[in-house]
Amino acid sequence: MAERERSIINGQLAGVRAIPKILFFSDCRPELLIYRYIAGQPLYQTYTNRHTSIQDALRLFRATLLILGDIHSERIIHNDLSPGNLLIGRQNQVSIIDFGNATLHGCSEFHAVGKPHYASPEQIEHKPIDARSDIYQVGCVLFEAIYKSQYLDANNRPHNSIDAFNNSPINCLLKLMLDSARSKRITSTHECINIIDNLIYNQLV
Numbered sequence: 001m002a003e004r005e006r007s008i009i010n011g012q013l014a015g016v017r018a019i020p021k022i023l024f025f026s027d028c029r030p031e032l033l034i035y036r037y038i039a040g041q042p043l044y045q046t047y048t049n050r051h052t053s054i055q056d057a058l059r060l061f062r063a064t065l066l067i068l069g070d071i072h073s074e075r076i077i078h079n080d081l082s083p084g085n086l087l088i089g090r091q092n093q094v095s096i097i098d099f100g101n102a103t104l105h106g107c108s109e110f111h112a113v114g115k116p117h118y119a120s121p122e123q124i125e126h127k128p129i130d131a132r133s134d135i136y137q138v139g140c141v142l143f144e145a146i147y148k149s150q151y152l153d154a155n156n157r158p159h160n161s162i163d164a165f166n167n168s169p170i171n172c173l174l175k176l177m178l179d180s181a182r183s184k185r186i187t188s189t190h191e192c193i194n195i196i197d198n199l200i201y202n203q204l205v
């Protein structure tokens with residue numbers, strides 16, 4: 001398993017604030033995790049305390065997806081993305097925390113336990129997970145930030161099909177992120193960012 005052991009020292013990834021200072025994997029699981037202190041509030045406090053427009057929410061999620069893309073490029077799957085694990089600083093800078101459930105791409109022997117309200121279908125079905133599973137979780141959080149209501153219930157079943165919502169550009173993005181069939185889901189954070197940039201640039205939100 002030695003080839004899967006990795007350590008990441010903060011600073012090697014330029015511009016990435018969210019990576020723990022040291023993250024060392026052994027047998028697909030984090031063995032050593034050291035974070036630096038991040039001054040910030042969990043996302044759920046941010047969007048319940050402050051009025052956030054869809055544009056603000058999208059900017060926040062664009063930043064989140066940028067960081068997540070760097071994490072994925074290191075073959076790390078976070079596995080536990082939720083409003084409690086995104087810290088938002090005073091200038092709206094995002095940090096992704098809580099890598100305790102992380103694993104490496106291709107570690108099929110590790111099955112993440114899906115957390116209530118944010119588990120991807122493949123987590124629930126104990127199938128191998130990949131970057132698309134993280135994207136599904138970010139989709140759940142984005143849905144919540146926009147609609148102020150959780151996408152999944154405590155048993156991880158969608159409250160409402162997004163199809164029941166209108167075909168607004170933001171719902172089209174959510175549908176791509178939250179497709180329960182992983183093969184139909186959007187495949188990378190970069191594609192999500194391209195769509196968000198198009199929505200913002202062309203003032204579609």
Ligand SMILES: Nc1ncnc2c1ncn2[C@@H]1O[C@H](COP(=O)(O)OP(=O)(O)O)[C@@H](O)[C@H]1O
Pocket residue numbers: 035036037038039040042084085097098099100
């Ligand atoms: N690096 C950090 N800097 C500042 N606060 C943190 C940091 N890591 C965790 N916290 C705080 O501790 C809480 C719990 O930490 P977390 O790693 O998410 O553990 P868990 O959710 O498994 O209990 C977070 O919601 C956050 O408020």
Ligand SMILES: [Mg+2]
Pocket residue numbers: 084085098
């Ligand atoms: Mg946490």
